[in-house]
Amino acid sequence: MEGNAFEDGCGGHDKDNHKDKADRATNELVMDQRTRMILLKMISRGIVSEVHGAISTGKEANVYGAVMDPLDGSRPIQRAIKIYKTAILVFKDREKYVTGEHRFKRGANKKNNREMVKQWAEKEFRNLKRLHSAGIACPEPLELKSHVLVMEFLGDKRGYAYPRLRDATLPDEGTENPWRAPYIQLLGIMRCLFRVCNLVHADLSEYNILYNKSKLYIIDVSQSVEHEHPRALEFLRMDIKNVGDFFRRQGVDTLQDRAIYDFITA
Ligand code: ADP
Ligand code: MN
Known part of the structure; x- marks a missing residue:
């Protein structure tokens, strides 16, 4: 060379x-x-x-x-x-x-x-x-x-990347469903993403969130759109649905998609 x-x-x-x-x-x-x-x-x-x-x-x-x-x-x-x-x-x-x-x-x-x-x-x-x-x-x-x-790099000192939310094992405290706290955390993130960043992720799911020590990390935002994008709200509904589906499968008593939509956009 x-x-x-x-x-x-x-x-x-x-x-x-x-x-x-x-x-x-x-x-x-x-x-x-x-x-x-x-x-x-x-x-x-x-x-x-x-x-x-x-x-x-x-x-x-x-x-x-x-x-x-x-x-x-x-x-x-x-x-x-x-x-x-x-x-x-x-x-x-x-x-x-x-x-x-x-x-x-x-x-x-x-x-x-x-x-x-x-x-x-x-x-x-x-x-x-x-x-x-x-x-x-x-x-x-x-x-x-x-x-x-x-x-x-989102991972530990040995070079292992944090698991995707899909593959994460959450500590079981015995009282409440351990997936409830990350669910609430994610709703806050989606709201902040929309209201502060002016963005809709548009591919949000358990595959594009990494998890470590009770904290969620958002990744893979190349397809994210501004909320002025003509299809932004359609993508937002899709994100809400994917997130809801995942946490429902974990047994979380989720809010209705419509209520979340209002919470994020209102
Ligand atoms: P793709 O477009 O292929 O889905 P992603 O941005 O979702 O690309 O990254 C693919 C995978 O690479 C993620 O699921 C995650 O496991 C890993 N990864 C991506 N970014 C990082 C990072 N900053 N630190 C550690 N691992 C990462
Ligand atoms: Mn990805």
């Missing part, structure tokens, strides 16, 4: 050593040239030091664990990297989340796909920022370059 991949690397770093480390970090991960280059630049800038295996491989994106070694020698910091896939057509399905976006209607081709994917990553980055500023627990967004998003 040419030296210019590291043109913005920090001074004083041994470039060869750096290159080795970067190559090792990305070698085993099957990635296209562009993605590799973006990661190598991030490594040279010290945003991450090592990229590990996939935490999740999805239809539209893969999420990888990563570690950043601070220059001052303090403890390594875990990070998560979400890399959107560019070579697929599943994004057609997502068109309904974008308003007034006619730039990509010319048909599917490599360049259009890349632009579209870049937009999703950008959207996720912006939405995460909003959630984070509003104090909603979520991964703090750290860095975005094209279709590669670096964020705070």
